[in-house]
Amino acid sequence: MDPLLLARWQFAITTVYHFLFVPLTISLAFTVAGFQTAWYRTGKEQYLRLTKFFGTLFLINFAVGVVTGIVQEFQFGMNWSDYSRFVGDIFGAPLAIEGLLAFFLESTFLGLWIFGWGRLPKGVHLATIWIAAIGTVLSAYFILAANSWMQYPVGYTVNEAAGRAELTDIVAVLTSPMALVTFVHTIPAAFMTGGAFVTGIASWRLLRHPDTDRPAFRTAAKVGAWMVVVSGLLVAITGDIQARVMTDAQPMKMASAEALWETSQPASFSIFTIGSLDGSEEIFSIRIPYLLSFMATGDPNGKVEGINDIQARYEEKFGPGDWTPNIPVAYWSFRLMIGAGILAAAAAAWFLWLMRRDRLPTRFMVATAILLPFLPLAANSIGWIFTEMGRQPWIVWGLMTTPNGVSPSNPWYAVALTLVTFTLVYGGLALVELSLLLRQIRLGLPTVGPESAPTGEGEPALALGY
Numbered sequence: 362m363d364p365l366l367l368a369r370w371q372f373a374i375t376t377v378y379h380f381l382f383v384p385l386t387i388s389l390a391f392t393v394a395g396f397q398t399a400w401y402r403t404g405k406e407q408y409l410r411l412t413k414f415f416g417t418l419f420l421i422n423f424a425v426g427v428v429t430g431i432v433q434e435f436q437f438g439m440n441w442s443d444y445s446r447f448v449g450d451i452f453g454a455p456l457a458i459e460g461l462l463a464f465f466l467e468s469t470f471l472g473l474w475i476f477g478w479g480r481l482p483k484g485v486h487l488a489t490i491w492i493a494a495i496g497t498v499l500s501a502y503f504i505l506a507a508n509s510w511m512q513y514p515v516g517y518t519v520n521e522a523a524g525r526a527e528l529t530d531i532v533a534v535l536t537s538p539m540a541l542v543t544f545v546h547t548i549p550a551a552f553m554t555g556g557a558f559v560t561g562i563a564s565w566r567l568l569r570h571p572d573t574d575r576p577a578f579r580t581a582a583k584v585g586a587w588m589v590v591v592s593g594l595l596v597a598i599t600g601d602i603q604a605r606v607m608t609d610a611q612p613m614k615m616a617s618a619e620a621l622w623e624t625s626q627p628a629s630f631s632i633f634t635i636g637s638l639d640g641s642e643e644i645f646s647i648r649i650p651y652l653l654s655f656m657a658t659g660d661p662n663g664k665v666e667g668i669n670d671i672q673a674r675y676e677e678k679f680g681p682g683d684w685t686p687n688i689p690v691a692y693w694s695f696r697l698m699i700g701a702g703i704l705a706a707a708a709a710a711w712f713l714w715l716m717r718r719d720r721l722p723t724r725f726m727v728a729t730a731i732l733l734p735f736l737p738l739a740a741n742s743i744g745w746i747f748t749e750m751g752r753q754p755w756i757v758w759g760l761m762t763t764p765n766g767v768s769p770s771n772p773w774y775a776v777a778l779t780l781v782t783f784t785l786v787y788g789g790l791a792l793v794e795l796s797l798l799l800r801q802i803r804l805g806l807p808t809v810g811p812e813s814a815p816t817g818e819g820e821p822a823l824a825l826g827y
Contacts, residue, residue: 365767367776368440371783373749375433377742378787382426384741387501387548388555388588389419390494394487395584401487407577410806415559415581417801420475425794432783440776444756444766451517451528452507455535459503467496498548505547506540511757512748513539513610519760526760539610542603549595550744553705553737556588560712562802564730574806582730583716586709589737593706600699601656608657608665611758613675613684614751615657616668617691626664628653632696679759686753694747698740705736 393416400408434456437445445452471493477486510516516533517526528534563582567575608615621628630652635645651661658665668685675684708729715726752758756766 362773362777364771364773364776365764367773367780368767371440371776371780372436375429375436375783379426379429379433380742380745381738382422382429384551384554385422385558386426387497387551389415389422390497392555392559393419394490394494397487397490401483406809409809411577411581413807418798421794421797425790429787440768440771441766442768444761447525447761448757451510451526451534454528454531455503455507459500463496463499463503467493467500470496501547502544505543506535509537509540509543510534512752513537514757514760538606542599542606546596546599546603549592549599550737550741552592553589553596554734554741556585556592557705557734557737559585560589560709561730561734564727566805568724568727577806583713586713589709590706593702596702604656605659611752612666613671616666616671617686617688617751618695619653620688620692621665622668624664624667624670627651627662628665630656684754686751691747691751694743694750698744698747701736701740701743705733705740708733
């Protein structure tokens with residue numbers, strides 16, 4: 362067995378699994394802060410109960426997400442030691458800032474929020490959840506900056522004597538066009554996920570318990586749906602900008618996303634294509650004229666470079682070899698990402714239309730709402746698959762190929778053992794989180810006492826600091 366292939370599978374599984382929690386953590390933090398702000402300003406009990414209900418779900422997700430994120434970072438030293446040695450001076454800087462600044466900010470104020478009910482003044486307590494929410498966004502920014510450097514290396518010099526890249530400009534790393542556009546695209550995508558999550562849960566409660574806390578859950582369902590619709594529009598706008606930055610930095614990725622073998626001007630975008638197994642020959646295709654040119658260049662008649670021309674140019678620059686990613690994976694992941702996002706926004710808009718005039722959701726609407734969170738979750742995960750697979754064969758674009766980054770001394774059986782172990786452990790964690798989430802959702806909105814200590818329908822709520 363190939364240790365490189367196993368190491369790539371392990372990193373892919375742990376990364377995709379971890380990123381299931383990240384968008385929910387970011388969006389639920391702000392959702393809970395929003396509900397608590399509404400309670401602070403209006404004094405209405407339903408907003409306090411929604412705060413505590415979704416706050417408990419947020420804490421469950423946060424706890425499991427932290428565990429999976431720590432394991433992910435350990436892999437840089439275990440399976441990718443040559444990569445870590447070569448770029449550690451640069452890649453480690455934003456990760457260190459994230460850990461020392463953003464994560465500690467996030468966890469410290471989240472602790473104050475958990476234990477501050479009935480102890481801190483209402484305004485101070487409200488500030489703690491907002492600061493914790495801001496901490497989640499800061500964490501995301503520094504991590505995305507590190508990943509963006511792999512996509513678009515800046516602010517460095519290669520020390521030939523030491524055989525490693527060295528940081529020369531941290532500001533350039535943190536403010537590169539790739540980092541900025543990735544951040545403004547990822548955050549709205551996270552809010553799509555959280556909004557769909559809130560809508561699905563609230564709709565289920567409205568169907569199963571229509572006479573219990575109906576106004577509160579109806580409000581939550583509509584808030585979540587609006588989050589999906591508005592965030593979906595922002596994702597579309599920022600994704601359009603990101604496509605042009607990607608074309609400038611990684612033209613091979615854009616060409617692979619369309620399976621565009623020959624340079625075209627103008628270039629159309631295929632919604633669906635049937636072709637040969639290697640993707641080099643098209644048999645049938647449904648196309649939108651000019652769209653790829655607009656996505657890549659901002660000009661409907663713009664020139665989009667094809668795979669063959671880019672491959673020839675890269676052979677002159679980097680030497681002989683296959684410098685193309687897996688074309689079918691790049692092609693279909695790009696479309697599945699876009700399609701899942703569009704479906705999520707359309708479903709949320711349809712849900713809002715049917716919920717007008719104080720209507721209750723039907724069984725079909727609830728079934729749609731329950732499935733709704735899986736669409737932005739899928740779009741997020743598939744989008745990262747496209748981002749990482751579309752960069753291949755580079756682990757750091759233009760500097761280091763993926764085979765050169767793997768740990769040279771790891772035997773295949775060691776990587777295989779940890780791959781199987783992590784997969785089984787993560788599967789167990791998924792069952793634990795799912796059971797905890799379902800238990801809290803079934804309990805419904807907590808009652809609130811003088812010290813804001815919640816209980817849910819006669820049973821103690823999950824003991825997460827309340």
